[in-house]
């Protein structure tokens with residue numbers, strides 16, 4: 173029997189992932205590739221919003237999509253069918269989030285350097301994806317009008333992390349008690365710098381504004 | 397499911413640390429979790445018992461899980477209070493201009509090795 177000794181660690185359980193995410197972000201910056209991590213509750217409209225947006229930008233910039241899913245490949249197929257851009261499915265193997273290593277292996281599989289912008293549709297969930305940094309150069313979230321205007325109060329972390337919040341399904345506002353102004357105030361309370369864009373994938377209201385937002389972001393990212 | 401992801405992330409790191417330090421085995425691991433972290437202590441323990449079998453150095457490791465209470469700070473009256481009991485509203489002045497100070501961490505504290 174050897175001698176027992178204590179090793180002090182005193183570090184966050186997420187520290188290793190944070191380090192790897194920073195390295196990945198730096199590699200993406202050098203390659204001038206934007207990686208956008210898209211988060212939301214299940215069914216808030218990630219795939220639909222990406223489809224609307226990509227159809228407006230795909231002639232101007234080269235785009236790819238990585239779909240994270242616990243097990244299926246429905247979303248990746250839907251993106252290919254409805255936009256024609258390259259898309260791959262990442263399986264999280266039962267995990268409720270993607271981490272930096274999983275993201276990197278997905279990027280390597282599609283040879284990421286040939287794209288201007290890559291969207292990563294994270295697992296539908298407001299808690300875990302917010303905790304695990306994927307290495308993305310931009311984090312965004314989608315909040316649908318059916319979820320309630322008080323979500324920013326209940327899930328602080330994800331709203332602090334995202335500098336763009338898309339309010340989706342505004343065509344359905346008449347059916348829900350969702351106060352858009354109150355929701356915007358709640359988001360600003362968590363993150364005063366957040367850009368907020370209300371949209372509908374049904375009527376396409378707001379999609380132009382979203383398109384302009386991304387084309388400008390890609391331009392300034394390339395120049396930085 | 398969520399706990400399992402975090403547990404695997406921890407056991408992977410501890411295995412690496414054990415290897416770097418050339419130890420024979422890890423006897424115990426102390427983890428601190430905040431009361432309002434996303435970790436449910438009972439699930440975490442179950443996941444750990446399962447995950448440790450898949451490791452190199454933690455097969456016989458005992459887990460000490462310490463739960464830290466959550467405290468919030470009120471920007472208006474400058475006092476702290478118990479988050480779990482009072483939530484977002486300050487019990488001293490009823491303000492909602494409050495934020496969490498501690499309680500959402502998941503921290504690897506120390507290991508005992510042989």
Ligand SMILES: Nc1nc2c(ncn2[C@@H]2O[C@H](COP(=O)(O)OP(=O)(O)OP(=O)(O)O)[C@@H](O)[C@H]2O)c(=O)[nH]1
Pocket residue numbers: 212213214215216217218219220221247295296340341342343344371372373374
């Ligand atoms: N009325 C309306 N329905 C929408 C809108 N956007 C999405 N939907 C519908 O909402 C449902 C879910 O949309 P998805 O785009 O699949 O949502 P998601 O976030 O990708 O879902 P998961 O990947 O399963 O988490 C579908 O039935 C869409 O047609 C919108 O702006 N208005």
Ligand SMILES: [Mg+2]
Pocket residue numbers: 218219220247293
């Ligand atoms: Mg989807």
Ligand SMILES: [Zn+2]
Pocket residue numbers: 268269299300301397398399401
């Ligand atoms: Zn989770």
Ligand SMILES: [Zn+2]
Pocket residue numbers: 470471472473474475486487488489490491
């Ligand atoms: Zn107060």
